[in-house]
Amino acid sequence: MFSPFPYDKISDNKCFFGRDKELKELEKTVKYSNNILIHSKRRMGKSSLISNFIEKHFKDYLCIYVDIFDMTSKEDFAYSLLKALSNSQESDLKAAIKTLTSLFKRVRVEPTIDPTTLKYSIKPVIATLSFEQMMEDFFNSLNELAKTKQIVLAIDEFQQVATIKDIKLDAYLRTFIQNRKNISYIFLGSKRHLLTSLFEYKAPLYELANHFELQALKxxxxxxxxxxxxxxxxxxxxxxxxxxxxxxxxxxxxxxxxxxxxxxxxxxxxxxxxxxxxxxxKEASFRIIYDSLNNNQKIALKIVGKYKSGFFVSEVLSEYNIKKQTLQSSINSLFAKEFIDKDADKYFIPDRSLELWIERI
Ligand SMILES: Nc1ncnc2c1ncn2[C@@H]1O[C@H](COP(=O)(O)OP(=O)(O)OP(=O)(O)O)[C@@H](O)[C@H]1O
Ligand SMILES: [Mg+2]
Incomplete structure (x- = not known):
């Protein structure tokens, strides 16, 4: 049944509202082939924003969207990029495969049926290829395509790049991002510390993108x-x-x-x-999250839920029977795991429904 208020899937343009200013900002960025980093608290609407931008501009630019939330290796990353590029072509399947075959030097492509949507799509075949070979094919093709059309490459959940440990993916990407022509990179993500650490002073991606914090709808x-x-x-x-x-x-x-x-x-x-x-x-899934914490972390989470700030005082410490240092180190570990976040001097739990649940237990 149709609902004009989608809440668990990306909203399409019929149900999308209130982001005119942000869409203009994106248009300006892309027009001059600049890069942008869009970050926000969880579930504010980053993915919906980029998806609507692409829906609006798929004729003006070659838009490539890749979500790397699930990636666990650098090979996953390269494969996701290749797959997104392969499926960004506007033409029919046969023509797209022909274009891709002439673009890629090593990667082969073949048609496949998506088991969930039952739609045809294109699958890159990469079995014998190394990470470097895949990336080379991807960026060479990207540069080739950019000669005739302006490109927008949006990478969602970009903070995942920081979780890959066997290579410094950000440093590796820097060269490609720096030497681009006619390409705009849009990086999106939520885990603010991980994400902004990739772009901070002296980090490889420093100054390679303007920062834009997506605010709540008005x-x-x-x-x-x-x-x-x-x-x-x-x-x-x-x-x-x-x-x-x-x-x-x-x-x-x-x-x-x-x-x-x-x-x-x-x-x-x-x-x-x-x-x-x-x-x-959501009780059952919140319980699982909560039960994954140790006792002191549970107490710290409850304290954050109830007080938000100013809780390192003796009344609170004795109410919960916890030592100041123990509370501090539990807060630090919850913060590192991004269970909690901080705005000015106020802590909060980034998932608002979880925060409300914690306030009640
Ligand atoms: N401008 C909007 N108009 C209507 N609905 C919206 C808008 N922005 C977001 N939503 C709805 O809010 C929900 C969360 O949005 P979305 O998934 O885009 O946020 P996000 O910031 O990418 O979240 P996450 O941090 O989990 O990646 C979605 O179901 C979406 O449909
Ligand atoms: Mg998202």
């Missing part, structure tokens, strides 16, 4: 969009926004439920009820 834009489908007041939207702490996904999830339940008279009470429903539905 209340006014959410209201303008949702009133088309719901009997909702500005105050309702304000309340939803506050409860979700601006997280796009949770806002959309609440609006989706109001829509499917056809709530006629929206009140703070029924918004609260729906929020409970969302949080309870």
């Amino acid at each position: 209340v006014a834009d959410i209201y303008d969009y949702s009133k088309k489908y719901l009997k909702v007041s500005k105050e309702n939207i304000n309340y939803i926004y506050e409860k979700a702490n601006g997280e796009t996904k949770l806002i959309q999830n609440l609006l989706h439920l109001l829509y499917v339940y056809k709530v006629q008279n929206i009140t703070e009470e029924n918004i609260d009820e729906l929020l409970n429903e969302i949080i309870s539905s």
